[in-house]
Amino acid sequence: MPLAQLFLELGAVVLALAFVGRAAGRLGITPIPLYLLAGIGLGAFMHLGDAPEEFIHIGAEIGAVLLLFALGLEYTSQELRDNLQANRQVGVLDLGLNFTPGLLAGFLLGFPPLAAVLLGGVTYLSSSGIASKILGDLGRLGNRETPVILAVCVLEDVAMAAYLPVVAALLIGGTLAAIGVNLLVALAAFAVAFFLALRYGHILSGLVNVQSNEALLLSVFGLVLVVAGAADLLKVSAAIGAFLVGIALSGEVADRTRHLIEPLRDLFAAVFFVFFGLQLNLGSVPGVLLPALLLTVITSATKFFTGWWGAAQAGVQTRGRYRAGTTLIPRGEFSILIAGLGLGLAPTLGPLAAVYVLLTAILGPVLARFDAQLAPLFDRRLREVRAG
Incomplete structure (x- = not known):
């Protein structure tokens, strides 16, 4: 592709994102839903070449990694350890409430058993990338429900x-032994990375802490990409690898890195969200719209309850419980990845997951934004149900 065409197409995409970002600022909402809709519009009315589309794809992966890295910078290793121990029951509830609807829906739609298991994974996972973006955009990183x-x-x-x-x-079609080896490698890799981040993070902070902002940014960005790549090779989420790097950094270096990484994070995060919209084939929507809508309604309620109950267990008041529930509603990058694994088993799984992710990714941020108006209404209705 000629360089001029590449720049023109990428420039048009970025300018479209700038326009919707300004619109979101005027409306007082997070730009995530508008980025997603912009991606759909660009995909429908503008045919991107292979080179721009590949760049956006790579940019989207970097965006997911940087979103989680920036979130990790907000917490110390001790805070994370205590938080995970305190919320184990919430994790079990989350698995039961949100994996089951997808699994049952897969069987009702006539999917093979393994494809139904994949759909369960699609509905189970909240998008940590979208959740972190909501928390950052709405200034809620320090809220009581955020842990x-x-x-x-x-x-x-x-x-x-x-x-x-x-x-x-x-x-x-792997053997039982192969499955066991893959599982052992993945869990061991996660455990080792988690241990190193918690125990030796201060050493890493000292190694990358240099006076030059330029050198610090390059060191940290390179480290995040290397760890994310290694995590992905070992079948662990690349984003969670980046998150652990953020957890490992502490003190002055974490504060400086937070300010340096913000522009990069915002740029690639916008690309991350628009990529979802670009992937959606509008011609496939009618055939999967009804099951996607039903799954959205059911699993938005179950995910909302997960966040509400977890925040209640932590002593958070009504408005914070509402924020926790709505922030967890969006599904995202991992759900798309899981659905992609089963396209050979059930061809409709991919379009169904794409529409489902889009609906939840729009619904969650919108509901999260209007917590002041909707949380009291929800609480009042809940009291009426209990009283009646």
Whole structure:
């Protein structure tokens, strides 16, 4: 592709994102839903060449990694350890409430058993990337309910460290021994990375802490990409690898890195969300719209209850419980990845997951934004139900 065409197409995409970002600012909402809709519009009316589309794809992966890295910078290793221990029951509830609807829906739609298991994974996972973007955009990183949201996302990634190797081995017809080896490698890799981040993070902070902002940015960005790549090779989420790097950094270096990484994070995060919209084939929507809508309604309610109950267990008041529930509703990058594994088993699984992810990714941020108006109404209705 000629360089001029590449720049023109990428420039048009970025300018479209700038326009919707300004619109979101005027409306006082997070730009996530508008980025997603912009991606759909660009995909429908503008045919991108292979080179721009590949760049956006790579940019989207970097965006997911940077979103989780930036979230990790907000917490110390001790806070994370205490948080995970306190929210183990929430993680079990989350798995039961949100994996089951997808699994049952898969059987009702006539999917093979393994494809139904994959759809269960699609509905189970909240998008940690979208959740972190909501928290950052709406200034809620320091809120009391945020540790609950973080714990749910991390526990889901721990579950995925066991789920993905097993599913991948079953898809290729692996033996029981092969499944066991894949599972052991993934869990061991996660455990080692988690241990190193918690125990030796201060050493890493000292190694990358240099006076030059330029050198610091390059060191940290390179480290995040290397760890994310290694995590992905070992069948652990690349995003959770980046998150652990963020957890490992502390003190002055974490504060400086937070300010330096923000522009990069915002740029690639916008690309991350628009990529979802670009992937959606509008011609496939009518055939899967009804089951996607039903799944959205059911699993938005179950995920909302997960966040509400978890925040209540932590002593958070009504408005914070509402925020926790709505922030966890969006599904995202991992759900798309899981659905992609089963396209050979059930061709409609991919379009169904894409529409489902889009609906939840729009619904969650919108509901999260209007917590002041909707939380009291929800609380009043809940009291009436209990009284009646």
